């Protein structure tokens with residue numbers, strides 16, 4: 462059993478519990494800017510900054526972190542979007558974290574979880590998210606399409622996560638506009654930024670799609686490398702959570718995008 466299959470088995474149990482009641486989260490109603498539009502602006506690499514206390518691969522990263530303070534620091538430092546992990550069992554996050562951050566910041570907000578059912582999207586929306594993550598490796602084509610349509614019908618942006626070229630094609634087939642490459646393999650945790658380059662080589666770049674590189678980004682060299690491959694944004698957790706200065710760490714990743722027309 463890989464970690465992904467373990468997590469998905471746990472999610473199946475959790476969604477039965479979520480279905481027993483309606484979400485009690487009530488984030489302030491706020492119209493957040495669209496993630497797609499946000500990422501399409503400026504000539505610097507955008508940062509999607511993640512609130513991450515712990516992970517199955519790294520154990521505790523920042524146990525005592527305060528999501529509201531972290532989220533506000535990210536917003537102030539110029540993040541394009543904040544990602545909040547809501548998985549409790551493996552990442553020590555919660556929908557409550559998401560709601561608290563939602564009430565404190567105005568930029569796009571991503572609910573980071575392993576979504577396999579509509580009910581999780583309802584909870585994400587209730588807790589104030591404007592973006593949800595769909596992981597291609599966790600879903601069959603039909604469910605992927607159905608959840609993508611459902612999130613779209615709720616006016617949410619969707620980040621569709623891939624890890625190889627086959628998954629990229631599956632994401633493109635459902636009309637995904639914001640596509641991420643996870644540099645971390647969710648089966649064995651190995652990280653390699655070359656995944657971004659490999660998938661970029663097959664990515665049909667145009668104005669209608671955005672390409673994002675996720676995980677394992679620590680330095681401005683890492684950021685420049687994935688920007689060169691065509692990424693408009695990076696999704697960064699651990700390196701920002703561990704940094705003494707969110708401001709300087711985040712800004713060092715906002716490297717200029719090359720004038721290369723993609």
Ligand SMILES: O=P(O)(O)OC[C@@H](O)[C@@H](O)c1c[nH]c2ccccc12
Pocket residue numbers: 511513573574575596622643675676677678696697698699700
């Ligand atoms: O902490 P990192 O290496 O900067 O990674 C952040 C983010 O990409 C990672 O948390 C992530 C990417 N896809 C996921 C899916 C589920 C849980 C977590 C993730």
